[in-house]
Amino acid sequence: MKEQKSSGRELGSWNKMEWYEELDFDENPFGIDSKYVGNEDLLDEVFYSIMSGNIIVIQGEEGSGKTRVMKEIVRKFGGKGKIAYVNGKNLDKELNVETLINKKKGWFRKNPKNIILLLDDVEHISEKNMERIKYYFDQNYVRTVMLGTSKPEELKLSPSLKQRVWKKLEVGKLSDYEAVQVVRERLGNEMLTDRVIKAVYKESDKNMKKFMENCEIICKAYIDNKDIKEDEVKNILERGKK
Amino acid sequence: MNSVWFRELGFFNNPFSIKPAIYSDRIVGYEEVVDEIAFSVLNKKMLFLEGEYGEGKSTILKRLINDFGGQKQVIYYSCNRMEARLNVKKLLNGRYGFWGKLFDMKPKDMILLLDEAQELGAKDYSKLYSYYQEGYLKSIVFVGKEFKKEEIDDNLKKVSKEVKLRKLTDAEIVTLVRRRVGSLPLLTDDVIKTVYNHSDKNVRKMLKNCESLCKHAVNFGETKISEDMIKEVLGLKVEKKVEKKPVVKKVEKKVEKKLEKKVVKKKEVKKKLKKDQNELKEEEKQVYKPDAPLNIGNSAEQMLDKGTEELLDDDQYY
Numbered sequence: 417m418k419e420q421k422s423s424g425r426e427l428g429s430w431n432k433m434e435w436y437e438e439l440d441f442d443e444n445p446f447g448i449d450s451k452y453v454g455n456e457d458l459l460d461e462v463f464y465s466i467m468s469g470n471i472i473v474i475q476g477e478e479g480s481g482k483t484r485v486m487k488e489i490v491r492k493f494g495g496k497g498k499i500a501y502v503n504g505k506n507l508d509k510e511l512n513v514e515t516l517i518n519k520k521k522g523w524f525r526k527n528p529k530n531i532i533l534l535l536d537d538v539e540h541i542s543e544k545n546m547e548r549i550k551y552y553f554d555q556n557y558v559r560t561v562m563l564g565t566s567k568p569e570e571l572k573l574s575p576s577l578k579q580r581v582w583k584k585l586e587v588g589k590l591s592d593y594e595a596v597q598v599v600r601e602r603l604g605n606e607m608l609t610d611r612v613i614k615a616v617y618k619e620s621d622k623n624m625k626k627f628m629e630n631c632e633i634i635c636k637a638y639i640d641n642k643d644i645k646e647d648e649v650k651n652i653l654e655r656g657k658k
Numbered sequence: 659m660n661s662v663w664f665r666e667l668g669f670f671n672n673p674f675s676i677k678p679a680i681y682s683d684r685i686v687g688y689e690e691v692v693d694e695i696a697f698s699v700l701n702k703k704m705l706f707l708e709g710e711y712g713e714g715k716s717t718i719l720k721r722l723i724n725d726f727g728g729q730k731q732v733i734y735y736s737c738n739r740m741e742a743r744l745n746v747k748k749l750l751n752g753r754y755g756f757w758g759k760l761f762d763m764k765p766k767d768m769i770l771l772l773d774e775a776q777e778l779g780a781k782d783y784s785k786l787y788s789y790y791q792e793g794y795l796k797s798i799v800f801v802g803k804e805f806k807k808e809e810i811d812d813n814l815k816k817v818s819k820e821v822k823l824r825k826l827t828d829a830e831i832v833t834l835v836r837r838r839v840g841s842l843p844l845l846t847d848d849v850i851k852t853v854y855n856h857s858d859k860n861v862r863k864m865l866k867n868c869e870s871l872c873k874h875a876v877n878f879g880e881t882k883i884s885e886d887m888i889k890e891v892l893g894l895k896v897e898k899k900v901e902k903k904p905v906v907k908k909v910e911k912k913v914e915k916k917l918e919k920k921v922v923k924k925k926e927v928k929k930k931l932k933k934d935q936n937e938l939k940e941e942e943k944q945v946y947k948p949d950a951p952l953n954i955g956n957s958a959e960q961m962l963d964k965g966t967e968e969l970l971d972d973d974q975y976y
Contacts, residue, residue, distance in 0.1 A: 467662050468672035468869070510741060551739040551774075554677055554716065576711045576803075579862055580676060 445602040454594035471561045476587030479625030482564040504540035530559040539570040615649040663876035674869040687830040709823030712862030727976030736773040767796040776802030780809040
């Protein structure tokens with residue numbers, strides 16, 4: 417599941433350095449997945465539900481890290497054709513679990529069992545369509561189902577599926593300290609001071625996606641100005657967005 | 659992750675799993691319902707089985723498969739499975755596999771078990787009835803929450819019966835749980851009964867609640883499940899004893915006060931414990947350890963691989 421972002425160079429600009437290359441990184445440090453920090457309780461609960469075989473709902477705002485949790489699952493349990501990840505936004509037609517299972521079948525293997533089904537952005541899938549999952553869950557083709565939504569009000573589950581849901585989990589916001597840890601994980605200890613990172617985290621409304629984007633802007637500014645102070649963060653971010 | 663509660667208690671899989679078994683002869687209660695269905699199947703009649711969600715309709719069907727299956731005479735089909743409409747011809751042909759589809763072979767005297775049949779329309783019913791009259795289907799068992807009775811054929815109504823599921827009694831619930839868990843000292847009979855009453859007398863809800871109770875108890879290292887814990891885990895409001903009776907004897911009052919004091923003391927101790935734990939957790943969080951690995955190891959993956967392989971083949975023919 418490692419996303420390798422292409423460096424995006426065009427023919428004319430081959431001699432230009434990307435900002436992260438000037439800082440001695442091979443790849444964009446904010447584009448790679450690194451260790452998961454914070455929300456350990458949530459991870460434990462999710463792993464437990466996979467072990468015991470339950471349906472689980474994960475709620476959280478956009479960019480708060482639902483997909484990140486799913487990636488963590490893929491990282492831990494994946495690799496043997498046992499995980500199916502579907503994003504509700506990208507579906508052309510309706511969700512069809514049978515074809516999903518048959519894809520994993522291969523030539524000589526029998527029908528696979530105990531697949532872990534990860535559904536992201538469920539609010540785009542209709543209620544009736546979701547009910548199809550029930551049969552496969554009951555027959556043990558699907559071991560666990562995880563439903564991720566950013567809009568829990570729009571999520572409509574049929575009563576029989578609702579009864580099967582084990583728990584509704586909320587992705588919490590990271591504390592300032594954990595936010596610092598996330599950045600340290602990617603950049604190392606020398607760049608940027610803790611105070612600056614905390615200020616950036618405040619400016620981005622404690623939203624992880626925004627936070628990562630803003631960190632990039634700050635890092636670009638860091639190339640010219642080696643000691644950034646707390647007060648300057650706001651100005652730099654405003655300039656960077658333009 | 660190695661210490662999941664059911665592994666610690668000695669079970670390999672979650673004993674309170676809400677998935678119905680594939681086929682089993684172990685069924686608690688509902689003996690009379692099973693008898694009635696079997697009677698109507700042998701007499702070549704239809705049957706409508708109604709019941710709430712999570713009360714064991716599907717489990718009864720599994721029991722029927724166990725009774726009548728073996729010679730590929732039983733077709734089990736869940737109408738929820740596909741987006742498309744119920745296609746009886748395809749179901750019948752599928753019994754002979756590839757050659758059945760080629761030469762349009764149809765078996766006779768099949769027993770059709772239709773799960774989740776509440777959404778069937780008038781067309782489906784008339785089709786099913788025609789197949790029934792031609793002798794391809796011996797009998798049909800419809801299972802669902804509530805049927806649209808206006809859409810059912812009059813002819814079909816004549817040869818059919820209706821059965822409604824009752825709620826299980828407390829004693830039956832205890833045996834049901836004991837079959838799954840055995841004599842687990844954690845869960846006493848009284849606890850099972852109170853949990854059943856708190857979960858609206860619904861079996862599936864009861865199983866879920868039992869699971870969360872056991873998980874909570876094992877995680878906190880307790881050997882007994884108290885009433886306070888049940889209330890805490892199930893999210894019930896702790897009832898405050900407000901007595902509006904004007905005349906209460908003094909002796910009783912004293913006793914009550916003592917009891918209340920004891921309860922308060924216990925609560926305080928618990929709160930302190932919780933506070934301590936919370937503080938501990940916070941301290942742990944504040945320790946900065948860049949290189950320490952998160953608790954992601956191989957162990958859980960390995961345990962998954964061992965997993966349960968004993969279950970079904972794809973066939974809906976038994």
